Amino acid sequence: MTEQQYSLDDIRKNVSRIDNEIIKLLAERRQLSLEVAKSKIETAKPVRDQTREQELLLRLIETGKREQLDAQYVTQIFHAIIEDSVLFQQAYLQKLTNPDSLQPVARVSFLGAKGSYSNLASRNYFSKKQTKLVEISCSTFRDVLSVVETGNADYGVLPIENTSSGSINEVYDLLQHTSLSIVGEITQPIEHCLLTAVDTSLDNIDTLYSHPQPHQQCSEYLHSMGNITQEYCSSTAEAMKMVAELKQPNVAAIGNASSGELYGLTPLKTNIANQQENFTRFIVVARKPVEVTSLIPAKTTLIMSTAQKAGSLVECLLVLRNLNINMTKLESRPVIGNPWEEMFYVDVEVNLKSDVMQEALEELTRLTRFIKVLGCYPSENVNPTEVEINE
Numbered sequence: 001m002t003e004q005q006y007s008l009d010d011i012r013k014n015v016s017r018i019d020n021e022i023i024k025l026l027a028e029r030r031q032l033s034l035e036v037a038k039s040k041i042e043t044a045k046p047v048r049d050q051t052r053e054q055e056l057l058l059r060l061i062e063t064g065k066r067e068q069l070d071a072q073y074v075t076q077i078f079h080a081i082i083e084d085s086v087l088f089q090q091a092y093l094q095k096l097t098n099p100d101s102l103q104p105v106a107r108v109s110f111l112g113a114k115g116s117y118s119n120l121a122s123r124n125y126f127s128k129k130q131t132k133l134v135e136i137s138c139s140t141f142r143d144v145l146s147v148v149e150t151g152n153a154d155y156g157v158l159p160i161e162n163t164s165s166g167s168i169n170e171v172y173d174l175l176q177h178t179s180l181s182i183v184g185e186i187t188q189p190i191e192h193c194l195l196t197a198v199d200t201s202l203d204n205i206d207t208l209y210s211h212p213q214p215h216q217q218c219s220e221y222l223h224s225m226g227n228i229t230q231e232y233c234s235s236t237a238e239a240m241k242m243v244a245e246l247k248q249p250n251v252a253a254i255g256n257a258s259s260g261e262l263y264g265l266t267p268l269k270t271n272i273a274n275q276q277e278n279f280t281r282f283i284v285v286a287r288k289p290v291e292v293t294s295l296i297p298a299k300t301t302l303i304m305s306t307a308q309k310a311g312s313l314v315e316c317l318l319v320l321r322n323l324n325i326n327m328t329k330l331e332s333r334p335v336i337g338n339p340w341e342e343m344f345y346v347d348v349e350v351n352l353k354s355d356v357m358q359e360a361l362e363e364l365t366r367l368t369r370f371i372k373v374l375g376c377y378p379s380e381n382v383n384p385t386e387v388e389i390n391e
C-alpha cells in the first residue's frame, strides 16, 4: 500500500475548489447563451440548432476521451447543459415577447402541501424564469384554477397526463369551463417510493397512504404486496404528513424521496412505479394568454366538439394532416349534461400565429359545433441531439 500524502480534508478542499470552478463556468456559459439568444433575434434564427449541437457533442466526446472520460458521461452532462441553455434562451425570448407577463414575484397555486409533485413541478418550471415564487397550496384541482380566476394567484400548475396512468380526466373536465389560458408546460420525472416514519420492514406494511394517481401508477407493485389497505389523500404531501403524524411501523406513504425528507420520512423501497420511465406532464395556466416567438417551438391546445354524425372527427383530423400539422395528443371527454356528446382535446406542435394554424382554425370552425383555443405556449420538451457513440 502506498503512503497517503494528503489528508482527506485536504483532498476534499481540492474537490470543493474544482466544484466551485465548475459552477462559475456553468454560470458564465449560461450568460453566453443569452448573448446567443440576442444575436438570434437580429438574424431571426431559431434557438435550436441541431447541427451545432451534434458538432459540439462530437468534439467534446473526443476531448473527453483524451482525458479518460467516457463518452456516455460526457454526453449526459452536456445534454443537461444544452437543455438548460435552450430553456434559458426560451425564457428570455418569451419575456421580450410578453413584457408584462412575468413579474419578479409570481403567486403560484398547485395541488397539495409543500413537497407535492405539483409543488416540485412549479418550482422546476419557474426556476429557469428567474422569478421568485409565492406558493399557494390548494386541496383540489378546482381550487387551483379558481384562485387564479379570482386574481388571488397569477399562475396555476396542474398535472394533465402521466406515462403510467394516462390522462388526468378531472383536469381535462375542468378545462372545459375555465376562462384561463394555458401559458406553459413542464414534464416532471415522477419517482415513487414507499416512505415510512419509523424503522420498519416491508413485511410489516399493511396500509398505504397517497393520492389516487400514485396508487394507480404503482398498481403492479401494490398488487405484489398482497393484502394492503389503500387510503386515499388529497395529495402525496397530505399522505406524507399523515404517515409522519401516525409514526406507525405498519403504514407507509407513496411519494417522492426528497419530498419525504421534508416530513422526516425515509424510503423503504424505491422505484415502485409500473413503468421505469414515469413522467407527468403539467400545464401552467394564467388569466392572460401569451404569444410565443417564432424562434422557439410552440404547442397549441384546442378543445372542440364535432357534429354528431359518422366521420366528423376524421374530417377534422384530415384538416390537420393536410396542412402537415403534427398532433401530439388527442383526448375525448364526455360533455356533462349532453349524453353521448364528446369534447375533443387536441395538442398540436405549431404556433397559433402561424399561417397554417390560422388556416386550420378557419376550416375547423366550419366543421365543428364548438371550438376554443385553450392556449399557445413554448414546448419545453428539449431532447438534446443524440450522437452515435463509438467507443
Ligand SMILES: O=C(O)C(=O)C[C@]1(C(=O)O)C=C[C@@H](O)C=C1
Pocket: 033, 036, 047, 048, 049, 050, 052, 053, 056, 081, 082, 085, 086
Ligand atoms: O450555439 C447556439 O446556437 C446556441 O443556441 C447554444 C446551444 C448551446 O448551449 O451550446 C444551445 C442550443 C442550440 O441548439 C445549440 C447550442
